[in-house]
Amino acid sequence: MANDHIDITVEPGEVHALLGENGAGKSTLMNQLYGLLQPDEGEILVDGEVRTFRSPRDAIAAGIGMVHQHFMLVPVFTVAENIALGAEETRGGPLGWLDRRRNRRDVLETSTKYGLPIDPDALVENLPVGAQQRVEIVKALTREVDLLILDEPTAVLTPQETDELLRVLRALAETGKSIVFITHKLREVKAIADRITVIRRGRTVGTATPDTSEDELAALMVGRDVSLEVTKKPATPAHEVLKVTGLVVDDDRGVRAVDGVDLVVRSGEVLGIAGVQGNGQTELVEAIMGLREIRAGRMELEGQNLTGMSTKKILRAGVGYVPEDRSLDGVVREFSVAENLVLDMYDSAPYGNAWRLDPKAIGSSAAQRVEQFDIRTGSTDSAVSTLSGGNQQKVVVAREMSRPLRLLIASQPTRGVDVGSIEFIHNQVVHERDIGTAVLVVSSELEEIYSLADRIAVMYRGRILAIVAPDTPSEEIGLLMAGVTGTAGEDEK
Amino acid sequence: MIHVSTATAEDLTEVSAPERFWNRPRRLGAGVVIIGLLAICLFGPLASSKTARFTLSEDSGGAALSINGDVGAYLFGAITVVLGVLMLAGVAKRWHTAFLVIGIVTFVFSFLCWQVAGNFLPVVSIADGTFDFALPLILGALAGVLGERSGVVNVAIEGQFLMGAFAAALVGTLATSVWAGLIGAVLGGVLIAALLAVLAIRFLVDQVVVGIVLNLLALGITGFLYERLMQPDSAKYNQPPHMPTWSIPGLSNIPVIGPVLFRATLLLWIALILVFVIHFALRRTRWGLRTRAVGEHPTAADTVGVRVRGLRYTNVLIGGAIAGAGGAYFTLMATSAFNKNMTGGAGFIALAALIFGRWTPFGALGAALFFGFTQQLAYYLSAGVGSSVPNQFLNMLPYLATIVAVAGLVGRVRAPAADGVPYTKS
Numbered sequence: 060m061a062n063d064h065i066d067i068t069v070e071p072g073e074v075h076a077l078l079g080e081n082g083a084g085k086s087t088l089m090n091q092l093y094g095l096l097q098p099d100e101g102e103i104l105v106d107g108e109v110r111t112f113r114s115p116r117d118a119i120a121a122g123i124g125m126v127h128q129h130f131m132l133v134p135v136f137t138v139a140e141n142i143a144l145g146a147e148e149t150r151g152g153p154l155g156w157l158d159r160r161r162n163r164r165d166v167l168e169t170s171t172k173y174g175l176p177i178d179p180d181a182l183v184e185n186l187p188v189g190a191q192q193r194v195e196i197v198k199a200l201t202r203e204v205d206l207l208i209l210d211e212p213t214a215v216l217t218p219q220e221t222d223e224l225l226r227v228l229r230a231l232a233e234t235g236k237s238i239v240f241i242t243h244k245l246r247e248v249k250a251i252a253d254r255i256t257v258i259r260r261g262r263t264v265g266t267a268t269p270d271t272s273e274d275e276l277a278a279l280m281v282g283r284d285v286s287l288e289v290t291k292k293p294a295t296p297a298h299e300v301l302k303v304t305g306l307v308v309d310d311d312r313g314v315r316a317v318d319g320v321d322l323v324v325r326s327g328e329v330l331g332i333a334g335v336q337g338n339g340q341t342e343l344v345e346a347i348m349g350l351r352e353i354r355a356g357r358m359e360l361e362g363q364n365l366t367g368m369s370t371k372k373i374l375r376a377g378v379g380y381v382p383e384d385r386s387l388d389g390v391v392r393e394f395s396v397a398e399n400l401v402l403d404m405y406d407s408a409p410y411g412n413a414w415r416l417d418p419k420a421i422g423s424s425a426a427q428r429v430e431q432f433d434i435r436t437g438s439t440d441s442a443v444s445t446l447s448g449g450n451q452q453k454v455v456v457a458r459e460m461s462r463p464l465r466l467l468i469a470s471q472p473t474r475g476v477d478v479g480s481i482e483f484i485h486n487q488v489v490h491e492r493d494i495g496t497a498v499l500v501v502s503s504e505l506e507e508i509y510s511l512a513d514r515i516a517v518m519y520r521g522r523i524l525a526i527v528a529p530d531t532p533s534e535e536i537g538l539l540m541a542g543v544t545g546t547a548g549e550d551e552k
Numbered sequence: 553m554i555h556v557s558t559a560t561a562e563d564l565t566e567v568s569a570p571e572r573f574w575n576r577p578r579r580l581g582a583g584v585v586i587i588g589l590l591a592i593c594l595f596g597p598l599a600s601s602k603t604a605r606f607t608l609s610e611d612s613g614g615a616a617l618s619i620n621g622d623v624g625a626y627l628f629g630a631i632t633v634v635l636g637v638l639m640l641a642g643v644a645k646r647w648h649t650a651f652l653v654i655g656i657v658t659f660v661f662s663f664l665c666w667q668v669a670g671n672f673l674p675v676v677s678i679a680d681g682t683f684d685f686a687l688p689l690i691l692g693a694l695a696g697v698l699g700e701r702s703g704v705v706n707v708a709i710e711g712q713f714l715m716g717a718f719a720a721a722l723v724g725t726l727a728t729s730v731w732a733g734l735i736g737a738v739l740g741g742v743l744i745a746a747l748l749a750v751l752a753i754r755f756l757v758d759q760v761v762v763g764i765v766l767n768l769l770a771l772g773i774t775g776f777l778y779e780r781l782m783q784p785d786s787a788k789y790n791q792p793p794h795m796p797t798w799s800i801p802g803l804s805n806i807p808v809i810g811p812v813l814f815r816a817t818l819l820l821w822i823a824l825i826l827v828f829v830i831h832f833a834l835r836r837t838r839w840g841l842r843t844r845a846v847g848e849h850p851t852a853a854d855t856v857g858v859r860v861r862g863l864r865y866t867n868v869l870i871g872g873a874i875a876g877a878g879g880a881y882f883t884l885m886a887t888s889a890f891n892k893n894m895t896g897g898a899g900f901i902a903l904a905a906l907i908f909g910r911w912t913p914f915g916a917l918g919a920a921l922f923f924g925f926t927q928q929l930a931y932y933l934s935a936g937v938g939s940s941v942p943n944q945f946l947n948m949l950p951y952l953a954t955i956v957a958v959a960g961l962v963g964r965v966r967a968p969a970a971d972g973v974p975y976t977k978s
Contacts, residue, residue: 093855095854095855095977096977114854114857115855115856115857116857125855127855130852131849131851131852131855132849133844133845133848133849133852134849134969135969136844136845136848140841143841144841144842144845144852144853144856145842145853145856145857146857147838149837149838152837154833154837154838154840155837155839157836157837157840157841198856
């Protein structure tokens with residue numbers, strides 16, 4: 060059950076934050092409001108009237124708009140086409156001849172009225188995510204919504220873009236529109252919300268006002284006291300472990316994604332790569348892991364050339380890899396926990412050899428690691444897909460950290476993971492650093508970078524714009540994430 | 553010790569990424585050089601020095617372009633090589649497609665000079681035959697465009713052809729009306745399309761598998777009924793009337809294109825008009841915008857209130873009607889009776905034309921004409937000229953062209969993103 064008897068009221072002109080962990084049921088709740096899912100029990104009232112939403116069409120008719128976490132835009136359409144879709148202005152005819160001029164004008168009108176600049180003729184796939192989000196908001200606003208739901212809208216934004224979004228939302232609320240803002244980020248909740256509803260495991264666990272402290276909100280959200288800070292000793296960087304020089308990599312479409320990256324990760328330090336998603340981080344990591352062909356450059360692991368080496372050899376050379384997409388690249392969902400724990404070592408002692416597997420050794424090692432890494436599962440034989448996101452991620456982390464490592468690469472290590480597991484995984488990463496492993500962490504969550512990194516590299520359009528100290532203020536890093544150089548990067552130590 | 557690197561805006565402008573030498577234009581250029589050399593080394597020496605005549609009529613008479621066979625074979629081969637070398641040398645990007653197309657055309661000319669030396673090639677009747685062979689392919693590929701642009705893969709074009717052909721023969725004979733036959737064909741195609749739609753959209757069965765199964769089903773049903781019903785009493789069930797050829801007064805007197813385009817059957821005109829209609833409807837109408845949205849990102853379309861499944865049903869059924877009409881070609885135009893498995897894989901060539909034509913109506917038209925041309929050429933060379941190349945090889949030509957076209961020339965094309973992906977609300 061994703062939602063268990065939830066009550067929520069949103070007033071006109073109010074910004075209402077819906078706070079909860081990943082998997083708490085926030086999106087499920089809002090998808091019912093938007094007609095994408097049907098509730099089994101309970102009712103939805105709009106302006107005091109009971110309404111049933113069989114599809115988004117009904118919700119739109121009732122004045123509800125939604126900006127989804129994964130944007131609902133057709134990449135090969137123009138901005139105007141995307142906004143027109145479903146509410147096209149036509150000049151009649153049986154098929155409805157599109158009135159493109161009027162569609163375009165509507166877009167421009169809404170965009171200037173609310174101060175959300177967008178180019179109606181741009182192709183959506185060529186727009187940066189921040190602009191795509193503006194398109195989504197304008198799309199909802201052209202449909203004259205009274206209630207606008209935003210599902211994790213800041214996940215893909217730089218800190219500056221986030222502030223800008225919050226400003227826009229505040230202005231919208233002042234025109235009398237109601238805003239529901241779904242998030243798990245406490246800072247934003249405090250910055251924008253008039254009222255806060257906290258949801259945990261499908262239930263409303265409390266309402267709060269923005270003057271509630273972050274610690275109290277976190278405790279409400281998780282159900283126990285959590286420490287938001289990772290405690291760690293100062294780093295003691297030693298010799299160079301990973302050295303990347305002049306790396307150039309293309310993405311799947313053949314577009315340059317990594318454009319001449321040089322970086323060094325030393326033993327006993329965490330290098331954090333900050334940056335808005337889609338600036339080449341994925342391709343960089345895949346290139347280092349031998350998963351993606353490179354166009355130019357060289358990669359070395361303690362002097363050993365990694366360039367052109369197979370992924371298997373790279374792993375065997377002492378590289379641990381936590382991929383960014385857990386369910387696609389991290390685990391085999393249908394395999395058991397035990398099997399997933401030996402995906403990297405199944406053909407070597409003690410788990411087996413080139414011909415056979417040793418189920419006994421696999422089983423006992425699994426039992427031991429489930430214990431050590433606090434993986435909550437009924438049995439080591441359960442399919443990994445039956446585990447929660449956080450526990451699946453712990454399976455990946457347990458697998459990768461069970462080998463003696465020289466280098467650990469963790470890409471978005473806590474995406475879609477509950478707060479308790481985030482704490483645990485972060486501590487594991489720091490522990491790995493403390494025993495002398497070189498650690499490369501890629502994350503689009505700046506807070507994660509701050510809690511783990513000893514040095515922060517900011518990536519923008521395939522380049523490392525600067526490498527800065529971990530005490531650099533977030534405004535400065537935010538500017539770098541948006542591609543602005545000149546002010547940051549000089550604080551040498 | 554902290555490693556610090558800084559980059560400024562100036563650094564960002566000098567992007568010094570090495571380009572791979574064997575990029576796509578170079579690979580294609582190398583291919584063009586190779587076929588050009590093939591033409592010079594094979595067609596040239598084999599060609600006799602007799603005159604090859606290309607007459608602008610349906611027979612050997614009238615105005616003609618003449619060239620010595622061996623001269624032509626060498627000359628056009630040489631042009632092909634030159635074009636290929638230019639592509640290898642790296643000419644401006646906008647010339648690539650033009651050079652590639654001209655290179656292939658000159659290669660074909662070289663081949664023709666060898667084959668036609670001492671004989672003649674009637675351009676008008678070749679063009680006429682090209683449209684004739686291309687007609688079902690155009691309709692089949694259009695059916696594919698409608699389905700696939702909305703996200704439903706239609707492998708069952710062959711089955712729709714076959715059902716259309718059968719229904720056209722049966723209904724046409726029973727009603728002794730060619731138009732009743734055509735309507736029967738449309739309904740036959742819709743029947744297969746309805747099965748495809750229900751299984752693929754409602755029951756989420758893998759669309760390629762459903763398509764193949766429907767082809768086998770159509771083959772089985774029509775084969776059975778042919779043997780049990782049509783063969784015992786073909787006068788009663790399997791003698792459909794022939795589709796009349798109409799001339800448009802005035803226009804049909806235009807040299808070359810007049811007899812090809814304006815002295816033709818209604819079905820050809822319907823096909824050509826449909827190409828225009830579907831092209832503009834896809835780009836300029838509400839239906840088209842929604843169809844494309846549903847084929848690219850159905851969830852996005854759903855969240856703005858577009859009925860994803862409904863639209864897919866509509867498109868697959870309209871596609872079935874068009875493919876069924878294409879099936880009528882086989883029994884009402886090409887022959888005058890239904891025969892078991894008479895479509896002989898044309899539906900798959902239509903599918904190839906759809907992909908070769910990059911999921912666009914005009915692309916599909918061009919691809920269908922290309923395949924129609926190779927078919928007609930093979931036919932003329934083996935029957936009309938008495939070519940030295942064995943018959944079997946000439947008959948391979950259309951299929952060979954299909955493979956080369958789809959594998960080599962299309963390269964990386966982008967199908968509609970949600971093509972073949974069933975839509976379920978999560």
